[in-house]
Amino acid sequence: MERSRVLLEAARIIRERSEELATMETINNGKSIFEARVDIEISWQTLEYYAGLAGSMAGQHVQLPGGSFGYTRREPLGVCVGIGAWNYPFQIACWKSGPALASGNAMVYKPSPFTPITVVLLAEIFREAGAPPGLFNVVQGGASTGEFLSKHPDVAKISFTGSVPTGSKIMEMASKGIKPVTLELGGKSPLIIFSDSDLENAVNGAMMANFLTQGQVCCNGTRVFVQSNILQKFTEEVVKKVKKIKIGDPLLEDTRMGPLINRPQLEKVFAFIKGAKEQGAKVLTGGEPYIPEDQKLKAGFYMTPCVLGDCKDDMTCVKEEIFGPVMSILPFDTEEEVLERANNSTYGLAAGVFTRDIQRAHRVVASLQAGMCFINNYNVSPVELPFGGYKKSGFGRENGQVTIEYYSQLKTVCVEMGKVESVF
Ligand SMILES: NC(=O)c1ccc[n+]([C@@H]2O[C@H](COP(=O)([O-])OP(=O)(O)OC[C@H]3O[C@@H](n4cnc5c(N)ncnc54)[C@H](O)[C@@H]3O)[C@@H](O)[C@H]2O)c1
Numbered sequence: 001m002e003r004s005r006v007l008l009e010a011a012r013i014i015r016e017r018s019e020e021l022a023t024m025e026t027i028n029n030g031k032s033i034f035e036a037r038v039d040i041e042i043s044w045q046t047l048e049y050y051a052g053l054a055g056s057m058a059g060q061h062v063q064l065p066g067g068s069f070g071y072t073r074r075e076p077l078g079v080c081v082g083i084g085a086w087n088y089p090f091q092i093a094c095w096k097s098g099p100a101l102a103s104g105n106a107m108v109y110k111p112s113p114f115t116p117i118t119v120v121l122l123a124e125i126f127r128e129a130g131a132p133p134g135l136f137n138v139v140q141g142g143a144s145t146g147e148f149l150s151k152h153p154d155v156a157k158i159s160f161t162g163s164v165p166t167g168s169k170i171m172e173m174a175s176k177g178i179k180p181v182t183l184e185l186g187g188k189s190p191l192i193i194f195s196d197s198d199l200e201n202a203v204n205g206a207m208m209a210n211f212l213t214q215g216q217v218c219c220n221g222t223r224v225f226v227q228s229n230i231l232q233k234f235t236e237e238v239v240k241k242v243k244k245i246k247i248g249d250p251l252l253e254d255t256r257m258g259p260l261i262n263r264p265q266l267e268k269v270f271a272f273i274k275g276a277k278e279q280g281a282k283v284l285t286g287g288e289p290y291i292p293e294d295q296k297l298k299a300g301f302y303m304t305p306c307v308l309g310d311c312k313d314d315m316t317c318v319k320e321e322i323f324g325p326v327m328s329i330l331p332f333d334t335e336e337e338v339l340e341r342a343n344n345s346t347y348g349l350a351a352g353v354f355t356r357d358i359q360r361a362h363r364v365v366a367s368l369q370a371g372m373c374f375i376n377n378y379n380v381s382p383v384e385l386p387f388g389g390y391k392k393s394g395f396g397r398e399n400g401q402v403t404i405e406y407y408s409q410l411k412t413v414c415v416e417m418g419k420v421e422s423v424f
Pocket residue numbers: 083084085086087088110111112113141142143144145146147150161162163164166167169170183184185186187217218219321323349389393
């Protein structure tokens with residue numbers, strides 16, 4: 001209950017300072033203030049949710065023959081390391097620290113060097129909320145700092161959010177110390193639109209699946225499979241909407257797309273688009289540098305959101321995570337065919353299906369190889385639901401009750417009420 005009170009107070013402070021924190025997050029990352037507000041809301045909800053679970057952690061009592069019994073205790077792991085990506089800096093820190101602290105651990109958190117600011121505010125908030133000094137710590141730095149933390153003998157667990165190659169290195173380092181890891185990695189998720197869908201809903205779902213945070217979202221549904229008989233109509237509607245996305249100063253109320261995180265990321269996205277064209281895809285809209293009129297924004301890393309048509313499954317833009325505002329549209333004919341193609345990926349973070357046929361919706365998600373599946377929506381993140389990947393998208397979960405298991409260990413106590421029956 002003591003942990004719960006600290007988390008609840010931290011959530012209250014975040015709520016109270018939400019406008020300031022959202023503004024700082026926009027400056028930190030470049031996402032629109034509109035989206036940053038949602039991130040901050042999800043963040044305080046996360047702390048509230050785990051505050052609720054903190055007081056209810058309990059073991060099991062098990063009766064054994066002869067009056068003997070056993071019981072289990074759920075115990076903290078110790079010092080947990082959190083290593084975060086730059087796309088959701090404050091929210092990722094809350095997704096990790098909420099369950100870690102609720103379970104009785106301490107945390108050392110390393111944000112991405114591209115977004116170092118807001119997690120420091122989170123550390124101040126935890127202190128103000130009554131967390132003892134040293135319970136939640138921030139260490140700034142890049143790869144070498146992450147490696148130092150991952151190899152440190154005093155660290156009991158590593159929770160990592162980032163790319164597959166770095167995740168693989170983290171796992172290797174953790175294996176040397178036999179440390180548990182949670183890996184929240186990248187994705188190339190399928191979004192399947194059946195022709196019986198509510199078209200407007202499906203188009204809105206595809207927009208949500210591709211263009212939040214300048215397309216730099218791990219679970220984005222970037223492989224949009226559309227049933228052939230609605231391909232033309234769907235594509236026209238998507239392109240119309242994408243052209244209307246307001247790009248510009250992310251601190252302005254009506255902006256929906258700010259700059260990408262940095263120059264290398266922007267160049268990487270352009271290289272994917274160039275490669276897509278060379279492999280035969282057609283740019284239906286966007287994919288160009290965008291120079292805002294406002295003088296102070298001219299050096300920003302802006303681009304116009306892009307839709308690619310005439311895509312094929314074996315194109316690089318369809319197989320690899322782009323991590324930018326680029327949607328690839330792929331036609332399909334049958335359910336069986338689309339399932340096979342959707343699952344033909346080394347990733348398995350998320351997937352979505354739009355259909356009015358309820359049986360089909362559940363049948364399809366049951367066959368999708370993805371940890372987070374959406375039916376008739378995409379990219380909503382309720383803290384009550386576990387989030388995480390299959391295959392190379394990682395393992396372990398964030399959010400939901402199950403995450404407590406990833407931040408604690410189970411001790412079993414066996415109690416003898418009779419005499420020891422020695423065989424010697
Ligand atoms: N599954 C999820 O929940 C989720 C959420 C957000 C982002 N992501 C993924 O993250 C990637 C983008 O983020 P990124 O570019 O920051 O990823 P990244 O792997 O380059 O870096 C992530 C973090 O790891 C640190 N790091 C880099 N090299 C390291 C090393 N050798 N040892 C220890 N730490 C190291 C970085 O400094 C950063 O803090 C994308 O692939 C995206 O899909 C996944």
